[in-house]
Amino acid sequence: MKKILVTTLFSFFTLFLFAQQDRAAMELERAQLQKEISAIKGDYSKVKKQKQATLAQLNVLLHRMDLQDKYIGNINKELNIIGNDIYTKTLEINHLQRELDTLKAQYARSVVYAYKNRSTYDYLNFIFSANNFNDALKRIAYLKKYRQYREQQAREIVETQHRILDNKQQLLGKQKEKNVALKNQKEQLEELEAQKKEKDKVVSELKFKEKELNKQLALKNKRDKELKNAIAAMLRREIEAARKRAAAEAAAAKAKENATTNNSNTATATPKKTTAKPKEYSVFNTDKDIALSSNFSNNRGRLPWPVDNGVVCIHYGHYNVPGTKVSGDNPGITLCTPSAGATVKAVFDGEVTAVTNEGDIMTVMIRHGKYFTIYSNLSSANVNRGDNVRTGQSIGRVAEDDDGSGGKLEFLMMQEYTKLNPEPWLRR
Numbered sequence: 106m107k108k109i110l111v112t113t114l115f116s117f118f119t120l121f122l123f124a125q126q127d128r129a130a131m132e133l134e135r136a137q138l139q140k141e142i143s144a145i146k147g148d149y150s151k152v153k154k155q156k157q158a159t160l161a162q163l164n165v166l167l168h169r170m171d172l173q174d175k176y177i178g179n180i181n182k183e184l185n186i187i188g189n190d191i192y193t194k195t196l197e198i199n200h201l202q203r204e205l206d207t208l209k210a211q212y213a214r215s216v217v218y219a220y221k222n223r224s225t226y227d228y229l230n231f232i233f234s235a236n237n238f239n240d241a242l243k244r245i246a247y248l249k250k251y252r253q254y255r256e257q258q259a260r261e262i263v264e265t266q267h268r269i270l271d272n273k274q275q276l277l278g279k280q281k282e283k284n285v286a287l288k289n290q291k292e293q294l295e296e297l298e299a300q301k302k303e304k305d306k307v308v309s310e311l312k313f314k315e316k317e318l319n320k321q322l323a324l325k326n327k328r329d330k331e332l333k334n335a336i337a338a339m340l341r342r343e344i345e346a347a348r349k350r351a352a353a354e355a356a357a358a359k360a361k362e363n364a365t366t367n368n369s370n371t372a373t374a375t376p377k378k379t380t381a382k383p384k385e386y387s388v389f390n391t392d393k394d395i396a397l398s399s400n401f402s403n404n405r406g407r408l409p410w411p412v413d414n415g416v417v418c419i420h421y422g423h424y425n426v427p428g429t430k431v432s433g434d435n436p437g438i439t440l441c442t443p444s445a446g447a448t449v450k451a452v453f454d455g456e457v458t459a460v461t462n463e464g465d466i467m468t469v470m471i472r473h474g475k476y477f478t479i480y481s482n483l484s485s486a487n488v489n490r491g492d493n494v495r496t497g498q499s500i501g502r503v504a505e506d507d508d509g510s511g512g513k514l515e516f517l518m519m520q521e522y523t524k525l526n527p528e529p530w531l532r533r
Contacts, residue, residue, distance in 0.1 A: 131182045138176045141533065145169045148416040160318075160426065161418035161441035161511075163311060166304045167427075168417075173297045180290045187283045194276045198269055205265045212258040308428035315429045321507045322433050329436055331463055332481055332515065339459040339470050340477070340522060347388040354391075389475040389521075398474030401453055408452045408530050409497060411480060411516050415440040415447070418513070421526040437479070437517030438527050445505035445512040449480050450497050452531070457492040457500075469500050481515040 149165045311318060389398065419439035425432035455473040462468075467483040471494060484504035488494060503512035518525040 127182070127186055131179060131186065135176070135179045135183075138172060138179060142169070142172050142176060145172060159418065159441070159511075160311070161416055163304070163307050163426065164418050164420065165416050166300060166307060170297065170300050170304060173293065173300060177290065177293050177297065180286055180293060183286050184283065184290070187279055187286060191276060191279050191283070194272055194279060198272045198276065201265055201269045201272065205262065205269065208258060208262045208265060212255070212262060215255050215258060304427075308426075311426055311431075312428045315431060318426065318429065318431045322431060324507060325439075326433055328463075328466065328482075329515075332468065332479075332517075333436060335461055335463065335468065336470070336477075336479060336517070336519070337522075339461075340519065343458050343472060343477075344388050344521065347394075351388060351390070389472075394474040396474070397454065398476060401473040401476045404453065405530050407532050409450065410440075410531055411449055411452055411478075412440055412442055412447050412503060412512075412514055415442045415512075415514065417441075417528065421528060436524060437515055440514045440516055441506065442503055442512035442514070445484065445503055447503040447512050447514075448499050449483060449501045449503055449514060451494045451500050452478055453496050455494060457488045457490055457494060460486050460488065460490055466504065467501065471500075475521055477519040477521075479515075479517040479519070481517070482513055 145165060145168055149162075149169060389395075417438050418441035419433075419435050421435055421438050423432070423434050449469075451471055453471075453473050455471040455478070457469060458472045458477070459470040460467070466481065467486050468479060468481040469483065469486050469488060470477055470479050480500060482504045483501040486501040488500045494500060503514045505511075506513035516527055518527045518530060
């Protein structure tokens with residue numbers, strides 16, 4: 106009986122411990138989701154002011170629906186945890202009730218036995234019928250322990266009753282939590298349904314503008330191709346310049362080493378073969394470049410956004426517009442602003458390596474060690490090649506979007522020739 110009780114209590118404790126860990130993770134996830142949902146509501150209020158449906162509206166809506174779906178999933182996790190708590194608490198109450206029934210039955214038998222042997226004569230007869238004095242002392246001790254046993258039984262019955270009452274109150278609290286969670290779940294599902302209807306409305310409007318969208322995105326694809334070629338040329342120039350600097354530094358170091366060798370009269374000694382290989386991971390391997398690259402990499406997920414009040418209207422990589430045949434492949438992310446002329450800011454310390462003007466579209470490239478950030482579709486730039494910039498420093502202004510609905514910035518990231526998705530690098 107004791108072994109079963111210990112096993113049961115251990116099972117309850119283990120379930121409670123895992124439930125607490127799950128609850129902590131769930132609450133942390135919920136806090137993050139609430140923060141993101143609050144931010145995305147602000148973003149949507151900006152783009153919703155536009156007179157016509159845009160890709161920015163659609164993408165913000167889709168992102169908001171995704172967050173809403175995750176939030177509902179979080180509520181479902183809470184309901185599962187509460188359900189497990191209710192189940193565990195019910196098991197514990199049932200176990201305590203069975204234990205209480207057993208204690209009451211044992212106590213009842215003790216009371217009946219005591220009633221039947223309530224006469225003082227019976228107690229005295231039990232003691233004096235002992236064979237010797239030691240036996241009589243043992244019988245007195247037995248009677249004393251028996252009385253203590255009955256008192257202990259009574260205390261255990263009262264304690265068990267209190268524990269059952271306490272667990273029933275906790276169970277009532279869990280049921281109230283469940284009702285609150287179910288109400289919240291219903292509200293969030295209704296909000297998600299409203300968002301779906303709004304999304305369908307925007308998709309319908311965009312489908313009506315499909316030809317116009319195709320023209321805009323065809324123009325974007327053309328500009329992306331031109332930008333890609335321009336970036337490749339700028340990167341080749343920067344990498345070649347870095348190689349030349351590295352070769353010049355190596356030659357200078359070699360000359361210095363030879364001069365030192367000659368001055369120490371060891372010119373006739375057999376020179377040692379150099380087996381050390383240059384760092385191959387990057388041509389940008391000066392101490393300054395390595396430190397800057399490391400700092401940039403360590404700030405992944407914490408870089409500021411290049412524009413304030415901007416939202417992602419086209420994400421990185423392949424995309425398609427729901428309900429239409431419109432699709433494309435974005436080399437970076439396209440950020441839309443409520444109006445043209447918004448300030449574009451450097452996302453990290455670095456050196457301006459290029460400022461180009463393709464037609465009426467300006468592009469600024471900034472090098473951060475072996476990393477590059479590219480800001481395209483600027484109406485103006487207020488930096489020049491060779492300038493050193495700081496995080497958050499203004500580098501230009503956002504140009505107008507092709508459909509005249511606001512401003513649009515193309516933001517790209519590279520690690521030398523490798524394209525990177527900027528979103529995981531930017532602060533959430």
